[in-house]
Amino acid sequence: MLGARRLLGALRLCSSVSCPRPRATAKLRVRDALGVQDASGECVTVQGWIRSVRSQKEVLFLHVNDGSSLESLQVVADSSFDSRELAFGSSVQVQGQLVKSQSKRQNVELKAEKIEVVGTCEAKAFPIKYKERHPLEYLRQYPHLRCRTNALGSILRVRSEATAAIHSYFKDNGFMHIHTPVLTSNDCEGAGELFQVEPSSKIKVPEENFFDVPAFLTVSGQLHLEVMSGAFTQVFTFGPTFRAENSQSRRHLAEFYMVEAEVSFVESLQDLMQVMEGLFKATTEMVLSHCPEDVELCHQFIASGQKDRLEHMLKNNFLIISYAEAIEILKQASQNFTFTPKWGVDLQTEHEKYLVRHCGNIPVFVINYPSELKPFYMRENEDDPQNTVAAVDLLVPGVGELFGGSLREERYHVLEQRLARSGLTKAYQWYLDLRKFGSVPHGGFGMGFERYLQLLS
DSSP states (O other): OHHHHHHHHHHHHHHHSOOOSSOOOEEOOHHHHHTOSSOEEEEEEEEEEEEEEEEOSSEEEEEEEOSSOSSOEEEEEEGGGOOTTSOTTOEEEEEEEEEEOSSTTOSEEEEEEEEEEEEOOOTTTOSSOTTOOOOHHHHTTOTTTGGGSHHHHHHHHHHHHHHHHHHHHHHHTTOEEOOOOSEESOOTTTSOOOOBOOOTTOOOOTTOOTTSSOOEEOSOSHHHHHHHTTTOSEEEEEEEEEOOOOOOSTTSOSEEEEEEEEEESOOSHHHHHHHHHHHHHHHHHHHHHHOHHHHHHHHHHTSTTHHHHHHHHHTSOOEEEEHHHHHHHHHTOSSOOSSOOOTTSOOOHHHHHHHHHHTTSOOEEEEEEEGGGSOTTBOBOTTOTTOEEEEEEEEETTTEEEEEEEEEOOOHHHHHHHHHHHTOTTTTHHHHHGGGSSOOOEEEEEEEHHHHHHHHO
């Protein structure tokens, strides 16, 4: 936006005196053009796709959108520009003067001096129709075109802004970004079913692997991050993960993005929960601030009532209860659950959503789970007769579990015993070796990005 303003300032002279030909123009995104507050005839060029065409006797009105905003830029042109090629869906490049609009519906408009049709669109054959709000089921038939609709465009802008906000939070708080591998021999014990990777042209030879060992699509970057946390005190990764879970529900995707972080010299879950809450709030506030129209559209047509829920979460401190307390709350609930809550059984989605409602629709951290429910790398709580580990899940309204994390077991002898009991000593000898060389108390967490987006859109 600042760059656009500088360009406009440099070109202001063009609007006050007669411009020589060819004249210099500032190429603006639609979002930047709409944000100009004091347009006074600057020479600009806008590129995008036609969203609507309205022809009057002497004036032609176009609405052009380039994907940078939900709102389109109105282009006003002489009727002599009218042609069959100026149709819904056609791509155009428009050059003209950015002026204050006479209509109250928009702040500025582009007074066209030149309109070039870059690519035509046969409106009758185009599956997406002007002024129709197509159901999502219909749009699934056209995955190559559906991004041109308002709904999908808004979702993708929200996703882009949330991605930038996550990176910004970690950068501002001193985290180093690590690119963890997508192909790995590591199964990240307990994270989910695996997709095994083999070359498509491979001649099947018994007991032979392309990488000499079995290779999989990653289910988590956590263990790779733990290696890096031995050299950098704060690290994170943000990338695709894969789970071969044969389910058609929206909670079990074959491919999704995960935000994962590891923090060294952390000795309490409180420190870890502070980072999780800070990440959630900072990211959400930035998205609501930078994409208000897109979020509003999603909440109006896709997830009604979600905006008030988000604002309620942002203005309250997150709550903390133990797993033991959660089980007692569920046992006393008047609601009949499909899965009976009891000690030693993992919380189901129905339990998680009830707990959030019970806590006033404020996000709640559930801590200290039974050790048998969690992987070997989670730190055992000392002096706890119930044999729990320092694990934490963040439950949020409408979704259930959003974050999952724990303190990591840094004590060599304790970790050695847990690996032996699980029969994993050989497979994870390297992980045990990390505790021999400058091991420190540390913890980490992961957040499913697609689940987070459910809250926003």
